[in-house]
Amino acid sequence: MISFLSKIGSFYYREYKLNLSGFQDILTNIIFFFVSIFIFIFSIGPEKETISLIGVGIVWTLLLLSSTLSLRKFYQDDFENGNLLLMRLNGFSYGFISILKTFSHFLFVQVPFLLSIPIACILLNIANDKVVYLFASFAIGSLILSCLGSISSSMNLMNQRNFLLGSLIVMIFSVPIIIFSVGIINMEKNFYSLMSVLVGILLIVFSINPWASGLCLKLSLENN
Amino acid sequence: MILVKDLSIERSNKKIFENVNLSLGTGKIIILKGENGSGKTTLLKSILNLIEPTSGSIYWKGKLLNKNLNDFYNHVTYIADKTTSLRKLTVQDNINIWKKIFLSKIGKSNIENILKILKLDFYLGQKVNSLSFGEIKKLELLRLIIENKKIWILDEPLSNLDKETINVVEQTFEDHCAKEGSIIFSSHQDTVINVTEEVIL
Numbered sequence: 001m002i003s004f005l006s007k008i009g010s011f012y013y014r015e016y017k018l019n020l021s022g023f024q025d026i027l028t029n030i031i032f033f034f035v036s037i038f039i040f041i042f043s044i045g046p047e048k049e050t051i052s053l054i055g056v057g058i059v060w061t062l063l064l065l066s067s068t069l070s071l072r073k074f075y076q077d078d079f080e081n082g083n084l085l086l087m088r089l090n091g092f093s094y095g096f097i098s099i100l101k102t103f104s105h106f107l108f109v110q111v112p113f114l115l116s117i118p119i120a121c122i123l124l125n126i127a128n129d130k131v132v133y134l135f136a137s138f139a140i141g142s143l144i145l146s147c148l149g150s151i152s153s154s155m156n157l158m159n160q161r162n163f164l165l166g167s168l169i170v171m172i173f174s175v176p177i178i179i180f181s182v183g184i185i186n187m188e189k190n191f192y193s194l195m196s197v198l199v200g201i202l203l204i205v206f207s208i209n210p211w212a213s214g215l216c217l218k219l220s221l222e223n224n
Numbered sequence: 225m226i227l228v229k230d231l232s233i234e235r236s237n238k239k240i241f242e243n244v245n246l247s248l249g250t251g252k253i254i255i256l257k258g259e260n261g262s263g264k265t266t267l268l269k270s271i272l273n274l275i276e277p278t279s280g281s282i283y284w285k286g287k288l289l290n291k292n293l294n295d296f297y298n299h300v301t302y303i304a305d306k307t308t309s310l311r312k313l314t315v316q317d318n319i320n321i322w323k324k325i326f327l328s329k330i331g332k333s334n335i336e337n338i339l340k341i342l343k344l345d346f347y348l349g350q351k352v353n354s355l356s357f358g359e360i361k362k363l364e365l366l367r368l369i370i371e372n373k374k375i376w377i378l379d380e381p382l383s384n385l386d387k388e389t390i391n392v393v394e395q396t397f398e399d400h401c402a403k404e405g406s407i408i409f410s411s412h413q414d415t416v417i418n419v420t421e422e423v424i425l
Contacts, residue, residue: 003327010324014310017321021312082306089272089297090325222275 007090011100012107019108025070026112033066033116037123048125055124056134056185060178062120063113063138067145068167070109074101074153075217085221094217095210102143102150102209110142130185137181140198147205148173154216158223177201225249225375225406226271231280233266240266241425243280248375248408251401253417256410258425264410265305265379267425271408272302272377301371303378307364309352315363316348319370326371338369341392358384365393368400376400378409390415 019026040058044051078084078101087097117138121131152166159165177198184194225248232242240263248254256264269275271282273289273296282289284296309318319335322328339345342362347355352363361384368376376397382390394417397407 006327007325010321010327013324014321017313017317018310080306081310082304082308083310085274085302085304086308086325088274089300089302091294091297 004091007092008100011087011092012104015104015108025073026108029066029069029109030112030116032069033062033113034120034123036062036065037120041123052125052127055121055126056130056182057178058124059117059120059126059134060138060141060181063142064145064171064174064178066113067109067142067149068170070105071149071153071167071170072156074105074149075157076153079157079220079224084217088221093214095214097217098150098154098210098213102146102213105149106143106146110146114138114142133185133191136195137184137198140195140202141177141181144177144198144202144205145170145174147202147209150209150213151205151216154213154220157220158216173205225285226408227283228271229281229283231267231270231282232278233263233270233275234278235266244423244425246408246421246423248406250404250406252420253397253401253407253409254421254423255415255417255419256408256423256425257412258410262425264425268302268377268379268408268410272300299373300375300377301368301373303364303367303376303381305379305383307360308367309360309363311353312351314349314351315344315355318352318363319366322367322370326367328370328372330370330372335366335370338366342366342389358386358389361385362389368396374405376405376407376409378407380411381409382411382413382415 037058040062041051044054075084078087084097088094092100114135117135118131120126121128121134126134148170152169155169156166180194180197180201184191184198187194226246227248228244228246231244233240244267246254256267258264266275270277271289273282273293284292289296309315310321313321323330336345339348342365344359344362344366347359352360355363365381381393385393390413394415397409397417400407
């Protein structure tokens with residue numbers, strides 16, 4: 001048991017080193033997020049009320065688009081350099097690899113966005129009390145996006161020619177997440193019931209993820 | 225330890241190989257030979273249970289491999305034709321990661337000695353990206369020593385290596401077998417390694 005936990009620890013040490021060396025990728029994603037916010041502000045005009053009215057929707061849409069940018073690298077590098085195989089031979093099942101990678105994506109891609117939310121809220125004139133709700137909804141929503149990203153990226157390994165297909169799947173399945181997440185912020189009275197729906201969606205995709213991603217990883221390694 | 229019985233693999237209705245039999249016991253070295261596309265890599269991957277065979281079976285310590293997979297993986301190191309070192313990181317980082325992942329107890333001085341023999345000691349702080357393909361391959365072979373497992377399964381371990389390194393690898397193979405290890409490897413090249421069995425695909 002201790003050796004298994006050590007292996008998990010070393011997996012995250014590896015992910016940390018990799019993400020540290022590729023820090024410019026994370027930074028590019030964050031810059032894309034903020035530049036897009038500025039473009040929205042300039043295109044809408046100077047009315048504070050309009051901006052604050054649609055601000056939450058803008059933040060969520062851009063968070064979705066920005067995190068989609070990183071999906072290509074979810075499994076691709078590890079697949080191409082044989083590290084997925086190494087993980088399997090190190091005793092991790094395919095399903096478990098997908099869970100580890102999902103949390104790694106959440107930690108190293110989504111958490112920087114989570115930390116950028118307060119600045120985005122200032123730029124978009126979103127009321128202070130709504131920031132907490134946005135924060136809570138994105139904490140759950142981003143984990144859902146990571147699970148969906150895992151499924152679509154593992155599917156992409158079998159379909160190397162069309163990366164956009166995976167992104168499209170994430171976008172389509174993200175629609176309910178955006179509806180409920182934005183709903184939480186605009187209907188504060190229903191906070192707990194809408195959060196329950198989001199947590200429900202998270203539990204569904206979290207339980208499907210290891211099964212679907214694991215199968216795709218297995219098939220793509222078999223046919224590689 | 226490993227017994228392969230009447231193993232056949234078909235892909236897209238094309239026979240890759242059929243009725244392959246081999247037995248790998250303690251201290252044995254098996255070499256797989258064959259032309260490009262003859263199925264050497266496929267056979268190695270099916271022994272690792274990464275590809276399902278069309279027919280036939282593989283046994284590990286007398287039990288069907290897929291019923292005893294975790295124990296098998298605890299005893300096997302696989303070096304693929306691809307190199308698994310992380311190109312963005314330094315040689316030292318890669319060694320540290322492998323040591324952590326495989327819970328290796330190998331000492332720093334041991335690694336330094338091997339790096340000297342492989343002439344990689346000057347590159348410790350350099351990114352793997354900046355090494356030549358032959359040097360990356362040598363780094364990959366270091367994983368055999370770091371993992372320190374009984375069974376080595378290697379896909380073309382001698383390709384892209386200079387004569388001097390090939391001699392080191394051949395000597396390492398013989399030392400490993402003398403310590404009750406076992407090896408299966410594929411190779412195009414002629415080798416002076418004292419192989420126990422030659423399987424032509």
